[in-house]
Amino acid sequence: MSLLAPEALSLLLLLAFLLLGLYRRRPKARLPHPLASLLQEAAKEARGPLPWLPTGLFFLGLLLLALAAARPLLPLPGRGSENVAVLAVDVSRSMMASDLKPSRLEAAKQAARAFLEEAPRGLRVGLVAFSGTAQTVHPPTTDRKRLLESLASLEFGRSTAIGEGILEALRQIREAGGKGDILLLTDGRNRTGADPLEAAGEAARMGVRVFAVGVGVPGWTPGPEDPVSAFGFFAGAYEVDEELLWSLAEFTGGRYFLVESEKELSALYRQLARTVRLEVRREEATGFLGLLGGVLALGGVALRRYLSPA
Structure with missing residues (x-):
């Protein structure tokens, strides 16, 4: 894979900072609450069986959007060969x-x-x-x-x-x-x-x-029975x-x-x-990756709202 605009990969730095900000270590409460354990169990049940899925989809979508901005050239299937x-x-x-x-x-x-x-x-x-x-x-x-x-x-x-x-x-x-x-x-x-x-x-x-x-x-x-003899003997x-x-x-x-x-x-x-050259035609996949990234990012946001409607 090659990139027509590799400088756009600098967007990944913003994504990294966003991840660090989202998963920064939260300070522990100084005064323990008598119902803290029950509250933690209730919070886990409210998040569902895959609490990381909405966030994962969202960041995967952002990653694909950043890659799409770099305008990658991919050997897409079914496009045949230039040769x-x-x-x-x-x-x-x-x-x-x-x-x-x-x-x-x-x-x-x-x-x-x-x-x-x-x-x-x-x-x-x-x-x-x-x-x-x-x-x-x-x-x-x-x-x-x-x-x-x-x-x-x-x-x-x-x-x-x-x-x-x-x-x-x-x-x-x-x-x-x-x-x-x-x-x-x-x-x-x-x-x-x-x-x-x-x-x-x-x-x-x-x-x-x-x-x-x-x-x-x-x-x-050629002998007399050879087919080429019918057209006259050549030198x-x-x-x-x-x-x-x-x-x-x-x-x-x-x-x-x-x-x-x-x-x-x-x-x-x-x-x-096995000797002839075969160069697979590469095409820009910006539109495909941008569409997929947008769908995944919006899907992550919608799933988080569904799992945590409040």
């Missing part, structure tokens, strides 16, 4: 390759599900798909069910535009408040669209980290541009990973779910 994480997934046709089982894209989907399971519930997560162009499949949200449905709807496209994927993810982060991380997954090289390094420069200026994940098994080539089945992905991560303060199996990919995304 977002955007999953930017390559959906080019080479993602049909089966070196990761059952395919690179299906392995990426499973890893994204693992990320959603492990990530803090308050973290807003978005989904961007890119091939020759990039599009937002789902803007950042805490609704995990909707995100899982969006994951299942991913479709393949032509070519690979890594820079466009980064820029689209940045647009979503900017619209969500400007703070966040990008988890970029691809199996190829940038072939069209914006320069990925220029997009990384924009991410660095925004303070957005790019965690770049390359998928594929070096040296693997290299393994085309991850490791130098580019390393540069994207290094430039933005993120990390680069090369993954060669579906189990390793899911484990990595679980790890990344």
Whole structure:
């Protein structure tokens, strides 16, 4: 908890003096009264079973009012996070390759599900798909069910535009408040669209980290039965541009990973779910504490009048 006006806590000194004055030691009577013991018993019965409750409520209310005057900032529940994480997934046709089982894209989907399971519930997560162009499949949200449905709807496209994927993810982060991380997954090289390094420069200026994940098994080539073969054999089945992905991560303060199996990919995304930043939004609680303090103080006064109507 932080305070916008900490000087207002000096009011607590007045509260302390008030307490000292209220509970100052009363002088004992010099001449004992013959009915003193009976009078004391009658006074105890008149005060009821909890004689301290009205005073306690009153001073607790004053304490909250003094705290409200200091304008505290509290992490209020249900307000979510200032940060977002955007999953930017390559959906080019080479993602049909089966070196990761059952395919690179299906392995990426499973890893994204693992990320959603492990990530803090308050973290807003978005989904961007890119091939020759990039599009937002789902803007950042805490609704995990909707995100899982969006994951299942991913479709393949032509070519690979890594820079466009980064820029689209940045647009979503900017619209969500400007703070966040990008988890970029691809199996190829940038072939069209914006320069990925220029997009990384924009991410660095925004303070957005790019965690770049390359998928594929070096040296693997598709057989006749592999789905990717239906679209023609490409020059290299393994085309991850490791130098580019390393540069994207290094430039933005993120990390680069090369993954060669579906189990390793899911484990990595679980790890990344614990790495992304989660900053709980804090809001000023002056009104809430002031209202609660006033109710408690007035409740203490009313209870004292009720217990001691005379």
